[in-house]
Amino acid sequence: MRWLSPWSDPLWAVFRVVVGFLFACHGAQKLLGVLGGVGNGGTVPLASQLGLAGVIELVGGLLVAVGFLGRYAAFIASGEMAAAYFMTHQPRGGLPIQNGGELAALYAFAFLYIAARGSGRWSLAGALRRPDLD
Numbered sequence: 252m253r254w255l256s257p258w259s260d261p262l263w264a265v266f267r268v269v270v271g272f273l274f275a276c277h278g279a280q281k282l283l284g285v286l287g288g289v290g291n292g293g294t295v296p297l298a299s300q301l302g303l304a305g306v307i308e309l310v311g312g313l314l315v316a317v318g319f320l321g322r323y324a325a326f327i328a329s330g331e332m333a334a335a336y337f338m339t340h341q342p343r344g345g346l347p348i349q350n351g352g353e354l355a356a357l358y359a360f361a362f363l364y365i366a367a368r369g370s371g372r373w374s375l376a377g378a379l380r381r382p383d384l385d
Contacts, residue, residue: 272316278306278310304331318375
């Protein structure tokens with residue numbers, strides 16, 4: 252499918268924005284009680300494990316989406332998702348499809364790839380021509 256090659260940079264940006272935005276939505280649920288919230292539309296205490304997860308998800312997701320400090324945010328988000336998988340899902344069964352951990356595993360590897368590749372040209376860091384802020 253070589254015809255997609257000219258679109259690799261814009262498609263990378265779309266992938267990064269979508270993954271970051273969806274991840275930020277999880278943080279917004281936890282911290283702001285929006286988009287369904289936690290439980291019955293509630294929030295989690297900020298000074299808790301879920302509160303820290305919400306901060307990483309909301310702030311990290313937005314940084315990845317706009318492409319500013321994206322490598323750092325993605326690396327931290329990848330670690331959070333790996334920890335979530337092994338702490339919450341893996342004890343329920345051996346494979347992600349058995350233990351409900353598909354999303355955590357997918358986010359962990361998507362963010363690890365974003366951390367390795369960086370935000371790219373179509374990002375805030377790219378617009379500022381500051382690869383050190385990628």
